[in-house]
Amino acid sequence: xxxxxxxxxxxxxxxxxxxxxxxxxxxxxxxxxxxxxxxxxxxxxxxxxxxxxxxxxxxxxxxxxxxxxxxxxxxxxxxxxxxxxxxxxxxxxxxxxxxxxxxxxxxxxxxxxxxxxxxxxxxxxxxxxxxxxxxxxxxxxxxxxxxxxxxxxxxxxxxxxxxxxxxxxxxxxxxxxxxxxxxxxxxxxxxxxxxxxxxxxxxxxxxxxxxxxxxxxxxxxxxxxxxxxxxxxxxxxxxxxxxxxxxxxxxxxxxxxxxxxxxxxxxxxxxxxxxxxxxxxxxxxxxxxxxxxxxxxxxxxxxxxxxxxxxxxxxxxxxxxxxxxxxxxxxxxxxxxxxxxxxxxxxxxxxxxxxxxxxxxxxxxxxxxxxxxxxxxxxxxxxxxxxxxxxxxxxxxxxxxxxxxxxxxxxx
Numbered sequence: 001x002x003x004x005x006x007x008x009x010x011x012x013x014x015x016x017x018x019x020x021x022x023x024x025x026x027x028x029x030x031x032x033x034x035x036x037x038x039x040x041x042x043x044x045x046x047x048x049x050x051x052x053x054x055x056x057x058x059x060x061x062x063x064x065x066x067x068x069x070x071x072x073x074x075x076x077x078x079x080x081x082x083x084x085x086x087x088x089x090x091x092x093x094x095x096x097x098x099x100x101x102x103x104x105x106x107x108x109x110x111x112x113x114x115x116x117x118x119x120x121x122x123x124x125x126x127x128x129x130x131x132x133x134x135x136x137x138x139x140x141x142x143x144x145x146x147x148x149x150x151x152x153x154x155x156x157x158x159x160x161x162x163x164x165x166x167x168x169x170x171x172x173x174x175x176x177x178x179x180x181x182x183x184x185x186x187x188x189x190x191x192x193x194x195x196x197x198x199x200x201x202x203x204x205x206x207x208x209x210x211x212x213x214x215x216x217x218x219x220x221x222x223x224x225x226x227x228x229x230x231x232x233x234x235x236x237x238x239x240x241x242x243x244x245x246x247x248x249x250x251x252x253x254x255x256x257x258x259x260x261x262x263x264x265x266x267x268x269x270x271x272x273x274x275x276x277x278x279x280x281x282x283x284x285x286x287x288x289x290x291x292x293x294x295x296x297x298x299x300x301x302x303x304x305x306x307x308x309x310x311x312x313x314x315x316x317x318x319x320x321x322x323x324x325x326x327x328x329x330x331x332x333x334x335x336x337x338x339x340x341x342x343x344x345x346x347x348x349x350x351x352x353x354x355x356x357x358x359x360x361x362x363x364x365x366x367x368x369x370x371x372x373x374x375x376x377x378x379x380x381x382x383x384x385x386x387x388x389x390x391x392x393x394x395x396x397x398x399x400x401x402x403x404x405x406x407x408x409x410x411x412x
Contacts, residue, residue, distance in 0.1 A: 034098035036132040038124040092120030147222035150262035174201040206239035225253035225266035286393035303405040323403030324386040330372035332365030
């Protein structure tokens with residue numbers, strides 16, 4: 001149970017971070033009114049507060065009264081939030097705040113407090129017409145990693161691909177002679193010496209692969225590339241540790257180089273493979289769903305929001321499959337007669353009538369649609385699996401089932 005809830009918690013944190021970042025990146029101010037404040041762990045909060053006070057005094061020089069008012073209000077809001085911290089969290093903290101346009105001439109104040117998944121390295125304050133998100137954008141990528149190997153007989157390079165960052169771990173020069181000019185009996189002897197040198201080189205590379213890759217539980221796979229047949233020989237002849245051989249991604253990739261630039265070429269030429277690996281993991285769950293649906297009695301499947309919610313409330317759901325492109329809200333409303341109802345809506349900015357008596361209602365609860373499922377799943381030790389719409393199966397989940405389906409523990 002703890003493992004499932006831990007996985008859900010990690011997936012939810014990733015989802016919420018990406019969701020917030022997509023919203024933040026979409027905002028545009030009417031002037032230079034949107035403030036981005038990055039506070040690393042080692043930056044004293046008192047120093048940040050002093051910096052904000054200075055910026056607030058400087059804001060009084062802004063010619064536009066509206067812009068001046070909006071900037072000072074945003075600074076006040078950021079300062080109020082920072083007062084709740086004795087010191088910055090381990091990865092630092094990022095606060096985005098400012099007035100953004102609404103319908104007509106109206107504006108609204110937005111504030112996001114982001115706990116980044118990776119450390120913030122430097123203090124930054126910026127006031128502009130949009131929020132400064134560049135330091136966080138690479139953190140939106142999945143931080144599971146891939147091992148990288150480029151190899152031929154002359155050299156080899158090992159690296160790690162994490163998100164969009166390529167880290168070089170080790171470069172080898174082989175010293176294996178490429179050719180010789182000996183004839184007769186010497187030819188056979190030199191050929192044998194060359195093969196011995198190549199074998200020792202491949203063994204040395206494989207030993208380093210074991211050192212760098214074997215004890216990495218976050219390693220999803222190993223990409224192998226090179227300009228010729230050597231890469232196939234290296235994998236086929238089982239130089240790699242048997243556990244690492246299971247993680248080699250096929251097909252192997254042709255590259256023109258085997259140095260650091262070869263690693264970049266390997267990643268570039270593997271984009272379709274990497275995307276396909278993520279989608280194939282999701283396809284496994286979708287194929288299980290389709291297999292159950294095809295059974296005469298519907299098998300251990302449920303689909304459609306209301307049916308899945310009913311099964312979830314009964315504790316019968318093993319895994320909920322949700323399209324990660326759903327953009328809805330789950331609201332709780334109450335009318336004057338005291339009737340309370342939950343609704344799924346596209347936008348919570350509106351007026352809603354009580355389904356029971358038709359009277360106008362007041363929103364007393366408002367949450368993201370997918371976050372609401374995460375909350376319910378935690379009560380029943382149910383796994384939430386987010387599905388991308390990029391595959392045929394993911395597109396069908398969204399269009400045919402409204403983006404919501406489930407695999408059941410038992411038939412209701």
